Amino acid sequence: MSRSASRAVNGQRRGFSLIEAVAVVVVVAIAVPPALHALGGTTDARINALTTDRASCLAVAVLERITADIYAGEDAGLGYAALADAESYLNDEIDGLFARMGWLMEPYHDAGLTVSVDIGEAQSEDGTVSGDPAQDVFRTLTVRVGFEAANGSREIGIATRVVEL
Numbered sequence: 001m002s003r004s005a006s007r008a009v010n011g012q013r014r015g016f017s018l019i020e021a022v023a024v025v026v027v028v029a030i031a032v033p034p035a036l037h038a039l040g041g042t043t044d045a046r047i048n049a050l051t052t053d054r055a056s057c058l059a060v061a062v063l064e065r066i067t068a069d070i071y072a073g074e075d076a077g078l079g080y081a082a083l084a085d086a087e088s089y090l091n092d093e094i095d096g097l098f099a100r101m102g103w104l105m106e107p108y109h110d111a112g113l114t115v116s117v118d119i120g121e122a123q124s125e126d127g128t129v130s131g132d133p134a135q136d137v138f139r140t141l142t143v144r145v146g147f148e149a150a151n152g153s154r155e156i157g158i159a160t161r162v163v164e165l
Helices: 003-009 018-070 080-084 086-091 102-110
Strands: 114-119 138-149 152-163
Touching (some): 018 080, 080 086, 102 114
16 A cells, blocks of 8 residues: 555545645636725725615704704894805805704815705795795705715705795
8 A cells, every 4th residue: 555545544634736836826816806906896886875874863953053043033143034144145155054954064074075065945835936025934855965876976865845834
């Protein structure tokens, strides 16, 4: 009996042959790239989902702040009447919405999210502008948040309709 045959018989294992080692390398070379590609797609999907979630949270926070401002009362210089001058309400350097919410929006801005707010004109209950201030007591507010996703630019929006009380 040869020496290697006696080792196998005694329970000792011999090393890999060159052919076995080459076969393992070939199998790994074939299997790893598709697995890495699949993991890359999963990572992009997770990043997109996380960024979309952040954008949704920011849009809701901005819309809730606007709603709170509307029903806060006239004494704070806010209220429904403040929406008539959307530019001032949103962009005033001291009292504007974006100035007051800067502390909240800064981390989102640093992450590449952008916010825009559209304050629609006063309209009646059926959504038309009647020209009668007693009927045109509704406004549509739309908050849009833009961001870069793994597969291009995205934007989500949230809207609500508010009424003068």
